[in-house]
Amino acid sequence: MELSDVNSNGLTLLGCGKMGSAMLDGWLKAGVKATSICVLDPNPSDWLMTQARLGVAVNEGAQTAPAVVLIAVKPQMMDEALPYIQSLSDANTVFLSIAAGTPILRFEDILGADKAVIRAMPNTPAAIGKGITALIGNANVSEHQMRLAEGLLAAIGRTVRLQDEGQMDAVTAVSGSGPAYVFHLIETLGVAAMAEGLPQELAHQLALATVEGAGALAAQSTEMPSQLRVNVTSPNGTTQAGLDILMDDDAGLGPLIGRTVRAAAKRSKELGNE
Numbered sequence: 001m002e003l004s005d006v007n008s009n010g011l012t013l014l015g016c017g018k019m020g021s022a023m024l025d026g027w028l029k030a031g032v033k034a035t036s037i038c039v040l041d042p043n044p045s046d047w048l049m050t051q052a053r054l055g056v057a058v059n060e061g062a063q064t065a066p067a068v069v070l071i072a073v074k075p076q077m078m079d080e081a082l083p084y085i086q087s088l089s090d091a092n093t094v095f096l097s098i099a100a101g102t103p104i105l106r107f108e109d110i111l112g113a114d115k116a117v118i119r120a121m122p123n124t125p126a127a128i129g130k131g132i133t134a135l136i137g138n139a140n141v142s143e144h145q146m147r148l149a150e151g152l153l154a155a156i157g158r159t160v161r162l163q164d165e166g167q168m169d170a171v172t173a174v175s176g177s178g179p180a181y182v183f184h185l186i187e188t189l190g191v192a193a194m195a196e197g198l199p200q201e202l203a204h205q206l207a208l209a210t211v212e213g214a215g216a217l218a219a220q221s222t223e224m225p226s227q228l229r230v231n232v233t234s235p236n237g238t239t240q241a242g243l244d245i246l247m248d249d250d251a252g253l254g255p256l257i258g259r260t261v262r263a264a265a266k267r268s269k270e271l272g273n274e
Helices: 004-009 018-030 046-053 075-086 104-111 124-128 143-156 165-176 178-195 200-220 225-231 238-246 253-273
Strands: 011-014 037-040 068-071 094-097 116-121 131-137 157-161
Touching (some): 004 143, 018 037, 068 143, 075 104, 094 143, 104 116, 124 131, 131 143, 131 165, 165 178, 165 253, 178 200
Parallel strands (some): 011 068, 094 116
Antiparallel strands (some): 116 131
């Protein structure tokens, strides 16, 4: 991780909820100096106040010209936060936003069209360092600032760069919202197991371990998920019987997931216009 800019010039974290806390924890473990971080949050958690005793500045006023201002407030709080962000504006500061649905243009309107702004979308597995974050910067962002942002975000998982900001709605719908879809899959697989006679605890254990193991296998394999599916499907066997339902052209999982992602992407676009 590129730490020199942050350790020398500071980092302001605006909002320290679950995602902000995961990031802060990752940065501290990666070697960012606690004394270089300023957190501004109206309702600091007990965990955050523990970090304050270790040197993180919590609600002690903004840094004058931090290397990075990371905006981690909820979208509905953005109107309240943006004027305050404006007061942090500096020619050498990069503004890194993880606020869902808030386009780069909105920050440029408030901060000025000459400011460096990066928009990013992490997801909740960041809490255990297994997240993935997509990001894209405006024309004012230097390659050094992009690497700095990637280094900070790498503390909570992998990063990918987008080619166009218009891709962010799809990213939000897939990886941003996707963990909730997987959680619901675990939930419904467990419920189905109970319906077939298994006790609740065993049903949940089997469903959770199956999804966890299949995901790990897919991540480590050089084969595509479609081939992995074929590999475990015996003709006329039990898996084939189940897949006949899941892969139905009209009522199967494919059309359902398509509608799910489409609805989430549509809502992401709406948030950008509210």
